[in-house]
Amino acid sequence: MDGRKTESIGIINALRRGTVPASGLERLAVGLSVEEEVIGRQLDFAASGGADIKFVCGDYGSGKTFLVARALEIAREKTFVTAHVMISADTPLHKESALYYRILSSLRTAEHENALKEIVDDWIFAIEERIIEVEGVSEEDEALKTGTVERIEAALADISAVNPALAAALRVYYTANCAGDFPLAQAALGWLSGEPHVGRKFRQAAGVKGEVDEVSALVFLRGFMRIIRAAGYAGLAVAVDEVETVQALPSNLRAKGYGNLRQIVDAVDRGEMSHCYFLFTGTPAFFEGSKGIRSLPPLYDRLKIVGADDYANPLQAQIRLRPFDLQKLEEAALKVCEVYADAAAPVDRNRVSHRFMQGMIDRVTTGFGGRVDVIPRIFLREFVDVLDKCGLYPEYNPAAAYAFDREKVKGDLKEEEEAVLEVEF
Known part of the structure; x- marks a missing residue:
């Protein structure tokens, strides 16, 4: 089995489970070419001996998780070692030792996990x-x-x-x-x-x-960077996800977390983290809310967006993601058809026509009160199921057979999706 087919099967399997694929994300990426280019340039700068940092701001459904996974994939393609940290009760922002532990215990290279x-x-x-x-x-x-x-x-x-x-x-x-x-x-x-x-x-x-x-x-992390470089890698790329969870903490712990974040930003700017790239994600409330980084003005001043208008500038400290829309979802469905063809068999475009895809998107979106931003994961999982049934049963007619069942997906929803579905439309 060739590498592309193996990768394709992995992508489709992940979509069946409603998760982000481990590799091949560039084959699913929609509307992120500018952001990917910016991140790629930053990684090149870090590989040359610099250090850089980027913050990704977006609501649920804007694609933060996908962009983080894609960024780390790009980093590994550029021979970086990567790490992915989720801020949580076990790994709070106010404990640098916990961050360090999660970074080193999640190290990954192109060849190895837990590397x-x-x-x-x-x-x-x-x-x-x-x-x-x-x-x-x-x-x-x-x-x-x-x-x-x-x-x-x-x-x-x-x-x-x-x-x-x-x-x-x-x-x-x-x-x-x-x-x-x-x-x-x-x-x-x-x-x-x-x-x-x-x-x-x-x-x-x-x-x-x-x-x-x-x-x-932080001293040990700098020391370990020497090891990474001497082992033949370009550098270390660290993604820190869901930093907005710090807002739920008492004010003293929140302040300490923001202080740690400022320390990392300043260490990067002072050139103390050579060959390092950091990517942090958070919701708009983290960046602009009263319990967010506004509560530490020096940090807010470093990360705020200037000259905000309709022309987003991802070269600033923040990349601001816009929610998924109908056009992006349709493009994603077409990309999934291409991957599915490599993984299994060509998609029957008579049964899975452009018109059917639009109708299916409309049904799932209607089930969530028109909220396109929260359905990409759910839609793609349902869409792969339709592709599977078309491949298994020649008599299967999705235009007549498919119906989105809100009740059946309830047990498989994430917290944000469930909150939307609980609203009566």
Whole structure:
């Protein structure tokens, strides 16, 4: 089975489940060419040694989740390591240590998910290869081990001047692997990622106390960037989703969260996060509401939109997404037909005609009181079901058989979709 067919099947399977596909998103993207181009330029700048950041503002149904997934896909195509963090009760914005843990535990490359170990191993392997090439030692020579430890420490010397624990954890990881003590090596990797409650044996071997905390989290992230780059990657792209959830917190925690956000923005602007790209998403209330970033004027001043008019400028701090409309939904349906043809078989356009698609969109939209913005996920799931039935049953006539049933989809709705459906139209 060729790669395109495998990708196509993956896309259709994800749509059947109502989720965002893991790859191939450019084949479904509608109306995002300008935003993709802006993000691509920012990633190129970060790859060249800079750092950049972008905020995506949009209501539910505007495509924030899709754009984030597409941005990270573009980043991996450009050989970035990526991470995707959802702000929640477990990962609040006011705890940098929690953000750090989620970033490192969700690292992904084009080849690997949960890629922390692969990245560290690639880095160490590159160090060993240089020593073997330059000094002519063999893989069994003790000098290789000694030299590798020295270079691990040297690569992070300036980080160690602030906090030596990062280099110590990597040293233990390497020496434990060399000794065949894989539980200790795994503990070192866990501690490095910010995992809480790592065992005493590791702490004694590394000579560290405590865990990655609020003071060390950003320092460690900068240090880990060295490893990512030395392992052969262009940089690190981090998407932080649903930052608007911070608005529900007490004012002191909200203020601390916004303070952390400002710290990241300022670190990027000061050039302290070389080869890093950050993408944050939030609702309009987060950017303009009384409990949003307006409550921290210095942060609001950095992120606000200037010269707001009908000509959106995604080069500013914010990309402002507009809700899905009927035209975009129809374009998406046509793209799904193309993908389906690659995944299974050509779509019978006599049964799934342009007229049928428009009628189906109208039925689903009417079921949600005309709210096109909240139905793309639901519509595409129903649409793939129609395509499946056309492929399975030659006698199936969707124009006569299809009817949108509000009651049947209720158990499968997200909170925002359910809120709309509960309204009596």
